[in-house]
Amino acid sequence: MPVAPPFSRMPSLNALRAFEAAARLGSFRHAAEELMVTPGAVTAQIKALEAEYGAPLFQRQARGVELTALGVRVAPGFIAAFDALGDAVRELRRHAAPRKVHVVTSPALAQLWLAPRLVGLRAVLSDVDISLTALEEPPDLKRTPFDICLFYGAPDPGCATLWDEMLLPVCTPALAERLVRPEDLAGVNCISDVVWQDWKIWTAAAMPTGHVVPTGPGYSLYAIAVQEALAGAGVLMGRQSLVQPHLDSGALVAPFDLVVPLGLSITAWMLPESRKDRAVIAVAEALRDAAGGVKIR
Structure with missing residues (x-):
């Protein structure tokens, strides 16, 4: 046998x-x-x-x-x-689906920064299939099927800075009528993201002799916090890139002329081998143009 x-x-x-x-x-x-x-x-x-x-x-x-x-x-x-x-x-x-590009980003950037730009991106890149995934933390590109990472981060030579984020309180025009000085924030709801420390960062720079403890509701999704601010529920510490459309429309206003750098930027990066992929590079450059940023490395 x-x-x-x-x-x-x-x-x-x-x-x-x-x-x-x-x-x-x-x-x-x-x-x-x-x-x-x-x-x-x-x-x-x-x-x-x-x-x-x-x-x-x-x-x-x-x-x-x-x-x-x-x-x-x-x-x-x-x-x-x-x-x-x-x-x-x-x-x-890359060879099986040469015109597909998968972007991964955070929920806030996906909903409030990238989603509004997708129509324009697809118009410019009509022959590229752009897909989008939202994750709380940046993934290891070597272990995941993503082509481009788009997250908040500190300046890094290996990343492209698309937008240097700024902080400013925002609210509806009706609520803004009650706010003359930053100290007036003590009398209104201050809406916060439960993870970000934006109120602490802004008050440390804008109110060195005082402070604001957010007294309003906190949210784990920044997009919901923005909707609450639009509904007049309180003052939101706005990340300018995420609330700018509402400032442009007048739905939200900045009651104080006090804009503070967050210390983080919207950054984009990819694996070195992706520089050889024309579709990935096309999407990366389109993101740069949409943000008015610098050349993607």
Whole structure:
């Protein structure tokens, strides 16, 4: 009877992905977020990999996880392998769908900055299929199917600055009639984003001897906060690029002539190999033109 050779099968690709992500990010939780699974799933995959080879790859500690000596030794090879796999997948996608460009950005920028410009972008780039995904945090482009990242960030030589963001309180014209000095903000609702520290940044620069504690409702979606300001619910700390259309229309006004730099800019970046992709470069340059910014690197 034929004898099957004792070839070792490859371990689960999902287990290898879990190990590589956790080793690179230094956290099972961060790996789970990147892979869009639960931390428990990452833990289970890595336990299965350790059991298959009979050696621990991570030390579990109260403050988190840390690679063992074996994990440190083998992690670079897996990171390089998944880098190469990512390059191959992007090359496949680039040739299979050469006119598709996938932009990833934050929810606020997607809803209030990019969405209003999509009609103009598509008119200029009629032969390019632009898709848009919103994520809370910038992804690792080497591990995701996105072509261009558009997020708030500090100035960086590797990114193009499209807009230097400014802060200014905004409200309806009726509410503005009650506001003469910044100190008058103490008597009205001050709407805030629950994550951003914009009120603190603005008051530190505009009211060095005073402060404003937002007393109005807080929202995790800035677009809802803008709608509340439009409804007259209070004064919103506006990011100028996101509220400018409403200022232009007169639906919102700035009661004080006090504009403060946020310290962050709308930035765009891509992987180096994307510079060879004509469709990606066309979208990047169109974003620059839409923002009036500088040349995309």
